[in-house]
Amino acid sequence: MSGCALALVRRTRRTSRASLLLQCRRLAAGGRTSDDLLDLCRGRGFLLGEEMSPASVLGGRHSLGPLGAQMKRNLVKEWWDAMLLHQEQVLPIDSLCHLPGASNSSPRPPLKTLPQWHLDRLQNQGPTQEELETMATLRQDLLYGALYCYPSCLELLNRKLPFGIAEVGRCFQPITGEENPDTCRVSERTAASLVWFSSAKTCAQWRDFWLRQRLLWWRKFAQVPSRFSSGDHQDEEGRKLTIIQYDFPWGKEPIERLGSMDDSALTQMHHVPAAPLHGRDGRKSVLPHVVWVSSEVERGLLAYLSDSLQVTENTAPRGKEQRRAVLKIHPSLAPIKVAVDMGKGPAVDLRLVCQGLCSELQGRGISIWPGYLETLQTPMEQLFTRYDEMGVLFTALVSDVTLQSGLLHLRSRDTTIRETMHISKLSAFLMQHLTAAAKL
């Protein structure tokens, strides 16, 4: 088995060279560079768009392609699971991006939105004060929405503290052009935010609790957990902030912020007497303090892509440089778990087998890549290179042997070993593998 696998690896390396040379221009000592990462992300459709740079990616100026979008969905699902499956109460909400009046309470300057016909008029005359006031504002974070929804959530829980309000949603920020400070673009990001309400007395404990939880969560899916770290900072207004950061090839960047606020957060927002905002903490009635944890989903996604990228270089026979790039994405986050491809044999029959296999796997919630639909023949080694760069966990290879004996080849991304397995055992094997990886 291992001899065959080794031969395969060697072959894979040889043929993957051309595509890799295109995609990986420079090689760092550590095996991952910014160029490696961004080229792979663009080449395999994790990120879309031209002129990709660390700044443009972190600035939220790129759409996510198919693999990036699917991986983001997995990441957001894991975030929700970690939030909602917690023992204490966490309630999901879905607030509006435009909150009228948000400008008064939001700590940062709001973005204003105008319809086209307003703008046309603006070209001739400036907006009136009244117009500016009625215009809606685009949110820059999810804090406002959670504070706004607090009274309804409190009521739903019979006023019992502590509890949290969770939301995942798009947020907007202005970015001023570097060359020309007069041009202005809008940067977008998906925030995943938990706003936690508890009594003043327990607030500091909860802050520590959530910081620990969140750091553990980020590290859970990492190849090199130590690249996720936390540190204390101060925001523009001098408040203490804890930041979880990731060590990208170009340096450390924040991916999550954690801060706390006193009871003024709620009273400033709701211009009502404090009593309706009071919750029950045991037998006491208290106005809660707030712990706020906010992650940046796309940055987290990029952190995991950077974390999982492994580039290895070998001097192959005939002295040629051989490079192999693999995205060893955590099984829970990998956008595609298994690719189903056809080997040699009668195409019509094999296609039917592949179709049945795909239906079975999809029925169990395993995301597949239907490589068998492809009508252009691709050499096996090129396929494996492509799938490694896509982070596909396994490749199932159906061939004429499968028709005779039911056996197929299953090739693993992480070991590059090809195993033989009966087709009826595949879905159970994959489920077991995924469940085990999720629990680690």
Added chain:
Amino acid sequence: MSGCALALVRRTRRTSRASLLLQCRRLAAGGRTSDDLLDLCRGRGFLLGEEMSPASVLGGRHSLGPLGAQMKRNLVKEWWDAMLLHQEQVLPIDSLCHLPGASNSSPRPPLKTLPQWHLDRLQNQGPTQEELETMATLRQDLLYGALYCYPSCLELLNRKLPFGIAEVGRCFQPITGEENPDTCRVSERTAASLVWFSSAKTCAQWRDFWLRQRLLWWRKFAQVPSRFSSGDHQDEEGRKLTIIQYDFPWGKEPIERLGSMDDSALTQMHHVPAAPLHGRDGRKSVLPHVVWVSSEVERGLLAYLSDSLQVTENTAPRGKEQRRAVLKIHPSLAPIKVAVDMGKGPAVDLRLVCQGLCSELQGRGISIWPGYLETLQTPMEQLFTRYDEMGVLFTALVSDVTLQSGLLHLRSRDTTIRETMHISKLSAFLMQHLTAAAKL
């Protein structure tokens, strides 16, 4: 068993009266009115905000509360499952809300976004032409993003047609005030969009296919499937559109639009020679036509809430009017599957049992409502009324009997019958119930 259940129903009806009278002001012949629906949605935290009316709800001017947000997550999950688990290739993407240059290709006038400091300056002087051009535009639908991502997706699939690009995301539209046409608000909605690329020859067939699929999908989760219907319309520019609509208490409203476009959709968008946009259809190289299916998620949510609301009225003994409202939400969509509550018995021990039960259920992905955390005693009947109005499928009642024999009471929302079940069998029973309902 049925005698006991009947007695329970009667008691439930009696005590639930007070809360129901508050929530249901009017009663229609059909058992559901706009007021019934909106009052229940607000009262139970499906929708948040003041001054709720059919217009404001359909106009996307309300945030979703905890139950609404969770139900929307379930609905979106079902949508993705229906899209991605399909035999043919559907690729997910995640595009930006602000697309520079979108104004040229989008059929509707774009919204423009400005940061605060720009607006401050605008008050003194109008924007320059240059400024207007560099400003980003807020998307009104997801078509542009899919057309923009088409070349990358085509490449990922080795140029093989047909395929689809799917996305769920927030979209924005201006709404002009009814009383004062000069004031302008922004309406938000979540669109779930599939853009399907196929050869000209098969485009009409695919259009029919997707219409059938989508209508079946909407009806799958409905109590009264016939309230979902389709009809042909013409848009502002005279193009044929098929609309899937739902029969709300206030009339039919569109919840999904389906249209097709010829190859100019792609060529107008990408200002490149047509060749790089060509895909392979069998052995031919063709420029694909487009079928576009776009659902409005929040309207769909409201449609299912309206569909599932059942208000019954009975003349009880002593001639008092008795009303009972139940949200018979489809098991796959119900935001909470099971509420875990404590009956009589030693609180500390029972709480431990409930905690263990909740962990087990959550571990299997069943969303729970931890009613046992509540420290204020609520009569059982009031609890059932509340859970019925929240659409909770089952209520599990742990009591001192459970400590002795392991048996708990399980009360069903739909039948109002209370069964006795061993605690070890609950999670398997619920999984079976949910799986069976999803397959129907």
